[in-house]
Amino acid sequence: MTDTAPAPARAWKVVLDKIETDLIEGRLGPGDRLPSERDLVAQLGVGRSSVREALRVLEVMGLIRTGTGSGPSAGAIVISSPTGGMSALLRLQVAAQGFPIEDVVATRLFVEEWIVGTLAAQSDTDLAVARATIDAMDAEPLPPEDFLALDAQFHYALAAASGNTVVAATMAGLRSSIQGYTAQIARHIEDWGTESQRLRDEHHAILEAIEAGDVERARALVPLHIAGYYTH
Incomplete structure (x- = not known):
């Protein structure tokens, strides 16, 4: 019997889908800060490396800006740079x-x-x-x-x-x-x-x-x- 079950989504794609859904449904918008890496890991059940990979993709796409440290510019922030x-x-x-x-x-x-x-x-x-x-x-x-x-x-x-x-x-x-x-x-x-x-x-x-x-x-x-x- 052939197994026809769909392959599981890549973990970083799960993170992208979550953020896309939040943007579409208005839970996130320009200027908002994304949940921390730790929170995304806990919410989605993925590894921290997968979260970071998804954030890199979003940054290249011009959808977020990331900053290090603990100040107001730290973390991943949604921007409008299409x-x-x-x-x-x-x-x-x-x-x-x-x-x-x-x-x-x-x-x-x-x-x-x-x-x-x-x-x-x-x-x-x-x-x-x-x-x-x-x-x-x-x-x-x-x-x-x-x-x-x-x-x-x-x-x-x-x-x-x-x-x-x-x-x-x-x-x-x-x-x-x-x-x-x-x-x-x-x-x-x-x-x-x-x-x-x-x-x-x-x-x-x-x-x-x-x-x-x-x-x-x-x-x-x-x-x-x-x-x-x-x-x-």
Whole structure:
């Protein structure tokens, strides 16, 4: 007779499930301190090493901050930092080649069209960081690696300006991938001066459309800018 009973959950996963349930049901929230390691061990019947492993996972995910000692900052405290956790996860997946570049480009098109359309429809958006980034790109001729780092910063600045933390976290996570594949393409461009000028002009056009409140034009410029460079 075959034993079909499910395998027992890993002990550290039991701790994660407990904390997730407490967050969902409102027993824990941002700023609250998690039970001590000793209390979690007693409540859940797991070892202290399993509790510590679960806390490390939560910290990497950007859900808690841990501190040592006995003061007010000691222990594990729930924080609201989704950007850090999502960004780290996406960066690792991209680094491990879990996401094909074609999928990254398609995601950028989808997300960034929403970003510029949202920004153009708003009347009080702070675009100072995006504008300063463009100014830095215009200041002097830059080598491709420096230019493309600022290019990624420009697109992230627009995402952050949208006010949507999930979108900002997604763009932050894709940022290293964006720099990676754009740098690969740049190595095959013979006239970088002409290409970088074209990219600068497109950045200005996108920002001007946003500032003018022209939603349709802003959205239309994104695929020309992103897919155009990738196709090149």
